[in-house]
Amino acid sequence: MTEYAKLVISVDSTQVNNADKSLLRLEGTAGKAEKAAGSLGRTLGRAAAAVGTYLSVREVARAAETYTNLTNRLRLVTSGTEELAIAQESLFDIAQRSRQPLAETAELYQRVATNQQQLGLTSAGVGRIVETINKSLAVSGTSAESAAGAITQLGQAFASGQLRGEELNSVLENAPALAQALAKGMGVTVGELRQLGQEGELTAKKVVDALLDQSEAIDQSFGTIKPTISSALTTVNNSFTQLIGKMDESSDASSGAAGQIMELARVLSDPDTIKAAQELAGGIAGAFTTIVKGARETVGVV
Numbered sequence: 089m090t091e092y093a094k095l096v097i098s099v100d101s102t103q104v105n106n107a108d109k110s111l112l113r114l115e116g117t118a119g120k121a122e123k124a125a126g127s128l129g130r131t132l133g134r135a136a137a138a139v140g141t142y143l144s145v146r147e148v149a150r151a152a153e154t155y156t157n158l159t160n161r162l163r164l165v166t167s168g169t170e171e172l173a174i175a176q177e178s179l180f181d182i183a184q185r186s187r188q189p190l191a192e193t194a195e196l197y198q199r200v201a202t203n204q205q206q207l208g209l210t211s212a213g214v215g216r217i218v219e220t221i222n223k224s225l226a227v228s229g230t231s232a233e234s235a236a237g238a239i240t241q242l243g244q245a246f247a248s249g250q251l252r253g254e255e256l257n258s259v260l261e262n263a264p265a266l267a268q269a270l271a272k273g274m275g276v277t278v279g280e281l282r283q284l285g286q287e288g289e290l291t292a293k294k295v296v297d298a299l300l301d302q303s304e305a306i307d308q309s310f311g312t313i314k315p316t317i318s319s320a321l322t323t324v325n326n327s328f329t330q331l332i333g334k335m336d337e338s339s340d341a342s343s344g345a346a347g348q349i350m351e352l353a354r355v356l357s358d359p360d361t362i363k364a365a366q367e368l369a370g371g372i373a374g375a376f377t378t379i380v381k382g383a384r385e386t387v388g389v390v
Contacts, residue, residue, distance in 0.1 A: 179197055206292070260282065
């Protein structure tokens with residue numbers, strides 16, 4: 089009986105010693121993991137700063153590019169610096185009053201202005217029809233994405249001289265208020281617009297005349313709706329785009345974008361970043377393995 093007790097105690101002691109060794113290995117491995125995590129944290133701190141800078145630079149670069157593109161559009165339909173400046177200001181005011189994206193508004197403005205003689209429009213008339221279309225989209229409750237698509241489709245219709253096919257479908261599906269105003273201005277029903285489009289009766293001139301006829305009614309309807317968070321953010325984005333665009337024109341504020349992006353690439357590919365990430369991954373894997381092994385060896389003690 090005494091020999092049996094000694095044997096049990098010996099076995100139990102061995103298990104306890106094994107468990108102690110496992111815990112020591114776990115502490116060592118955990119220490120390595122903690123050290124690697126600290127190293128990675130410092131390295132990734134620099135990477136995070138670079139990423140934050142990249143995101144900021146990206147937004148600035150995007151705004152500067154948007155403003156440059158819309159300015160180039162306006163240059164196609166204006167003559168001289170003074171006329172361009174007036175068109176830029178008019179375009180921004182239209183986009184803000186109607187709470188629609190600046191870039192898409194510029195595209196529509198340029199398409200209409202390119203054909204303003206054929207449409208019988210003055211410069212003020214171009215602005216008026218663009219604002220009427222924009223406001224009708226807001227009255228329709230169209231999402232920012234759908235509104236942008238509808239504006240683009242209408243711009244294409246003005247460029248081709250006809251509203252039909254995909255362009256007409258976009259208006260009927262995404263801009264019901266615009267479709268209703270167009271139908272009322274032409275003295276037909278909304279259902280008849282599709283047939284008129286197929287017959288080639290929805291010329292750009294007829295569309296413009298019908299919408300101008302309903303412009304005051306659309307103004308009144310627009311005045312009754314409250315701004316949504318989405319539309320409010322659109323005006324903020326428009327203001328940001330104009331601000332960056334004006335700064336870029338005078339001081340080339342976006343010139344450092346490429347350099348900042350390259351710095352991000354350098355930090356992420358830095359050997360220290362890669363090594364710290366690998367050490368952390370190895371430390372976590374080793375700690376997990378030790379925990380499992382230690383648990384198995386300790387089961388006998390429990």
